[in-house]
Amino acid sequence: MLIRKPSDIDPSEITDEQDYLNRRAFIRSTARTAATVALGAAASTLVPDTVQAGEPTGRVLPDVRKSPLSTDEEPNDFDDITGYANFYELGSRKKDPARNAHHLITDPWSVAIEGEVAKPGVLAVEDLLKPHPLEERIYRMRCVEAWSMVIPWVGFPLADLLKRFEPTADARFVAFETLHDPKMLPGQSRPVLKWPYVEGLRMDEAMHPLTLMAVGLYGRVLPKPNGAPLRLVVPWKYGFKSIKSIVRIRLTRTQPPTSWSRSSPGEYGFYANVNPEVDHPRWSQSSERRIGTFFKRKTEMFNGYGDQVAALYAGMNLKRHF
Amino acid sequence: MVQIALTLPVVAIIVAAVLGWLGANPIEAVIHETGQWALWLLVVTIALTPLAWITRWKGVLALRRVVGLAAFWYALLHLSAYVGLDQFFDLDAIATDIVKRPYITGGMLAFSLLLVMALTSSARFRRWTGIRNWKRLHQRLIHPALVIAMVHYGLRIKADFTDWRVVATTLGSVWLLRLGIHYFQNRPTRDRADHGSH
Numbered sequence: 001m002l003i004r005k006p007s008d009i010d011p012s013e014i015t016d017e018q019d020y021l022n023r024r025a026f027i028r029s030t031a032r033t034a035a036t037v038a039l040g041a042a043a044s045t046l047v048p049d050t051v052q053a054g055e056p057t058g059r060v061l062p063d064v065r066k067s068p069l070s071t072d073e074e075p076n077d078f079d080d081i082t083g084y085a086n087f088y089e090l091g092s093r094k095k096d097p098a099r100n101a102h103h104l105i106t107d108p109w110s111v112a113i114e115g116e117v118a119k120p121g122v123l124a125v126e127d128l129l130k131p132h133p134l135e136e137r138i139y140r141m142r143c144v145e146a147w148s149m150v151i152p153w154v155g156f157p158l159a160d161l162l163k164r165f166e167p168t169a170d171a172r173f174v175a176f177e178t179l180h181d182p183k184m185l186p187g188q189s190r191p192v193l194k195w196p197y198v199e200g201l202r203m204d205e206a207m208h209p210l211t212l213m214a215v216g217l218y219g220r221v222l223p224k225p226n227g228a229p230l231r232l233v234v235p236w237k238y239g240f241k242s243i244k245s246i247v248r249i250r251l252t253r254t255q256p257p258t259s260w261s262r263s264s265p266g267e268y269g270f271y272a273n274v275n276p277e278v279d280h281p282r283w284s285q286s287s288e289r290r291i292g293t294f295f296k297r298k299t300e301m302f303n304g305y306g307d308q309v310a311a312l313y314a315g316m317n318l319k320r321h322f
Numbered sequence: 323m324v325q326i327a328l329t330l331p332v333v334a335i336i337v338a339a340v341l342g343w344l345g346a347n348p349i350e351a352v353i354h355e356t357g358q359w360a361l362w363l364l365v366v367t368i369a370l371t372p373l374a375w376i377t378r379w380k381g382v383l384a385l386r387r388v389v390g391l392a393a394f395w396y397a398l399l400h401l402s403a404y405v406g407l408d409q410f411f412d413l414d415a416i417a418t419d420i421v422k423r424p425y426i427t428g429g430m431l432a433f434s435l436l437l438v439m440a441l442t443s444s445a446r447f448r449r450w451t452g453i454r455n456w457k458r459l460h461q462r463l464i465h466p467a468l469v470i471a472m473v474h475y476g477l478r479i480k481a482d483f484t485d486w487r488v489v490a491t492t493l494g495s496v497w498l499l500r501l502g503i504h505y506f507q508n509r510p511t512r513d514r515a516d517h518g519s520h
Contacts, residue, residue, distance in 0.1 A: 076346075077346075079346075080345075080346035083345060083346060084345055084346035084347060088481070088482070092481070092482035092484075094345065094346070094347070095345060145480070147347060147350075190482075190484075192481050192482045193481055263481055264480075264481075279422075282423065282424070282425060282477055282478070283423060283425075283478075284415075284418070284419070284422075284423070287415075289347070289349070289408075291346045291347055292346070294349075294407075294410075295410060296408075296409075296410070296412075
């Protein structure tokens with residue numbers, strides 16, 4: 001045993017008051033609003049242009065119409081939308097998808113439409129998109145982790161796509177699948193989730209006019225961290241339902257498995273409708289932090305899209321079908 | 323010197339916050355970074371004892387209190403960021419979290435143990451309790467605090483435990499090393515004399 005005399009430690013080693021005060025100052029300074037106002041000018045001279053960025057990049061999509069289904073809330077910055085994302089196939093930290101996006105090659109890209117359809121097929125993504133006029137849909141996006149954004153997607157209704165392939169009378173669900181290729185999606189080299197990522201919707205959810213096949217962001221081609229070249233957007237459900245980089249769409253008779261529900265069935269359900277009254281078992285879903293704002297806000301039922309979608313779930317116990 | 327070095331992470335976080343380098347969710351980043359520093363500094367604190375034994379440099383032992391206190395300050399920042407930035411002093415929400423959310427309950431519990439250690443860290447208090455009792459108190463608090471802190475950290479993770487496992491592996495190694503040294507030091511004197519002749 002090493003027994004030291006009390007005199008071994010000098011009382012002066014107690015953290016001094018100035019250090020304490022500095023830390024208090026730090027807490028104040030991280031209230032980003034104040035910091036931005038006070039030092040924004042200084043920062044703009046110090047930070048190189050590449051970090052400042054902020055302007056949307058990528059090929060501009062032609063003939064994008066506005067949509068009455070858009071919210072009039074202020075969209076989040078392009079950089080925040082691309083730089084803070086959950087796309088585990090490109091890494092599980094929020095900044096990883098932007099860092100690892102270069103691995104993902106989205107041209108050429110083909111998508112298989114199969115299952116309960118009269119006209120199945122495998123199409124190059126350009127051919128898949130060709131018949132569909134593009135529109136901008138500015139939607140709220142609520143992550144299951146209790147943060148949210150407002151995102152100006154560009155896309156077209158999933159319903160229009162599915163109708164082209166003529167679903168049969170037995171088509172009750174739609175199953176989606178992300179590309180499975182650990183070379184392009186290096187996150188798939190680790191079994192964080194069972195790959196490929198799969199998601200699903202009930203047929204009436206898939207055919208709902210709000211349900212979007214997104215191919216763009218801020219009027220330009222969809223950035224890779226956000227699921228290029230083709231992703232689903234279901235604005236009244238938690239973000240993980242909106243599967244990215246889709247290669248397969250299969251119409252089925254039975255409810256398909258979904259990745260997060262398979263990973264942790266007690267925490268993530270098939271429906272995953274945004275619902276402030278049903279908490280995640282480990283954290284509250286009653287409020288959320290809108291990225292770019294300081295104060296939390298109340299989470300709305302169906303993420304504020306209840307007027308349009310509540311009827312889909314009439315009579316269902318949403319605590320059980322979470 | 324060591325004290326100055328231990329303030330560098332917080333300086334880095336301030337600079338990053340001011341320059342907008344903490345990303346889209348700076349509040350989450352501040353909470354994460356301060357929590358990571360608190361946890362790692364606790365691991366370092368308990369690693370110093372075996373380090374002193376291996377290097378035979380007893381000066382290292384005096385650092386335990388400095389580093390341990392720094393861990394407490396980072397834990398306090400971590401807690402303050404949760405209370406002041408994340409919840410913005412919404413006491414009802416915080417109380418609900420403590421009662422209903424095991425990861426918050428655990429965080430509060432781990433912090434309470436660190437608080438007791440910080441409050442009893444003074445030389446005056448040590449003289450008052452006697453060195454033996456003081457050491458016993460602190461050894462009985464830091465290891466449970468680490469266990470609870472690791473549970474607290476793990477409970478917020480959705481699927482990818484990679485970063486958590488790095489801390490857990492390091493912590494496990496330090497514990498094994500401490501046990502090994504403890505065993506070695508408590509061997510009969512004869513063995514120790516043999517070892518000395520090598």
